[in-house]
Amino acid sequence: MRESRFTLLDLFAGCGGMTRGFLGEGNFIGVGAVEIDRTAAATYAANFDVDGRHIFAGDIAGYTDVPRADLVVGGPPCQGFSALGRRDPADARNQLWREFVRVVRESDARMFVFENVDRFAKTPEFQLLRQTASEDGELADFDTQVFRLNAADYGTPQKRIRTIVVGSRVGPVDEPRQTHAKTPGGDLDRWVGLREAFLEGPVVLEPEVRETWLPESLVEFQGHDIPGTFKLRDLHITRNYDLISEVRYAHIAPGKGRFDLPDELQYPCWRRHTRGAGDVLGRLQWDEPAVTIRTEFFRPEKGRFLHPQWENGGDQVNRALTHAEAAVVQGFDDRHLWCGTKAEIARQIGNAVPPPLARAVAHVVAARLAS
Template identity: 50%
Template sequence: MSRVSDRLSMIDLFAGCGGMTVGFHSEGFRPVLSVEWDLAAAATYAANFGESHTRWGDIALVREDEIPQAEVIIGGPPCQGFSNLGSKDVDDPRNKLWKEYLRFVVTAQPQVFVIENVERFSRTSEFQLLFNEADHGIIKDYELSSGVLLAADYGVAQRRPRTIVIGSRIGSIPLPLPTHAKVPTGDLLPWETVRSRIGSVDEHPATTELPDATTEYFGERIKGEFKGTDIHFGRQPTARSLERYDHIPPGGGRFNLPDHLLSRCWREKKTGTTDVMGRMRWDAPSLTIRTEFFKPEKGQYLHPQWDPVDPARRVNRVITHYEASLLQDFPKDYLWCGSKIEIAKQIGNAVPSGLAAAIARHLKDYLR
């Protein structure tokens, strides 16, 4: 890796707990500013990358004279208004935050910027307005490339689609080509699997609680810092829940439950929501890790270990926070701040760092 002084400088906006920075930093980029409004997420970022360049607060309150120049700006403006799980409200004020992102672009004048968002973003009016700004607006010096990338196609053990926009004022930069595939051909590698990420993690967490620890960031006391395995804690499901889990094989879900274990809403809803109460497969990528991965009724989050013959060889629990972080490609020694729910939100909202690293690696060839 190059010396710190030689690294390309970057700004991370709406940085969350640092998923994108993890990927870019691993490829030699140097963060000079990050901005995040959520205290717990900003503290996690600062714990791993330093507090001096981390700004906790409203992005709109960052003045132009506080924005350093940087070669690259990255970030994902909040996506709740665009998300299939969100309100789909075109007037959601969070949908306008990409305009704050562009204010930083205009001020910092990076060679390249990267915007990531949910898949649905590419079909919104806000997306078209963004391209209008590149056509004849405040970022008319930038050429934009965009598309939906599947994280699994870039070495992430997760089938997570994301809209990616690359803006460049050093010539058009296409999106990176896939490096992996479900059915690999040519130089493509096979998809990474759940086993490759969590296969060596203890199947039986020793606790159901976080350690009792606090730390201080930005003058505020907050829970943490927690090391990787500190967030490998279990839950205490009811006997009925355990009975449900026991019926569900890898790749299965609520449709594998006998009638007497179905909730009323499941009994009356014969189609759709196929991944709820689902169990992962060892030898395939996971589905999208969302912010409530600790609730099996929210998706395919049951641990993949299940034996069709021997009930003793079944792991009837949801994945832990630690396992979810590994499926998001966070390093095993990553530090975390916040409560159980706050850390879960940080993990689920993050960009898989493996996808970010693939984009960073691709950009370096053009930035050189």
């Protein structure tokens, strides 16, 4: 049996969702991280690198002092691949996987985990990544496996499907064992719904919210003052909505969306365009996981982000998810600290890897590294 703890290098680390999951498994210790967004890097440092010794806050192309690591993990920005974006083949973000490959090679890693959106597996860049691990490729000594995983199947209160590519020089891994299912049975629990996540978890997030601002607090990070650090409870904040918006939201029942508004409440552009995403201005459901959380979850017009509390003619909560609720939907708990403005933290939450999903992957990776 080899060493029981393995060194971890996290690229495109964001606020640390991947690291949170891998360190939660107990077999890993972080030795480096790279994140170009300064406030996200500050969040990562607040949780895993308080003295700032191993977080590189900058463009990965400038990351040259690469430490040795057993494992490299990361998810390059997905906007170039996402179905919500332009899917431009020339998007520079689509080429960042090449930097990932470079760091894997320079770190002398035994394994790597590459995470991205579901549709990444259908892109030319995915094929090029697989080719690097084929004969004569830069990672020719790695064998790769591809898994399509839903975060809800691993205890995250969110349906979020991701492509996970595992590369290994030390043998294959098992597919992460599913722990939850839409229809439970055997040793599988039911998917975690929002009622359980918000009202029955370690931190109860009451539907009634009045605060609209983060507390006034600053933290110094690599010579810059950044808002923070904030606890999960500090993120339970809402927005000031105008009356017509609240009236619209009041007409949306759980599981429904913009197509269920009466004509007089439709936006003028929606009257002209009767097709399109049904999730827009949608309301979540108490006993179901949320849909995929995105970076503008605080805008109901951007997706199915209305709070699930709704009773026809009774108690209603006519607002989008708070930052705290969105963080919980992503699988973060009250241990995680946050830095940045409201918009910056929202971006960190929406771009994060759900820690429960990362931990499930960490379990099978650790088993292979230990063998």
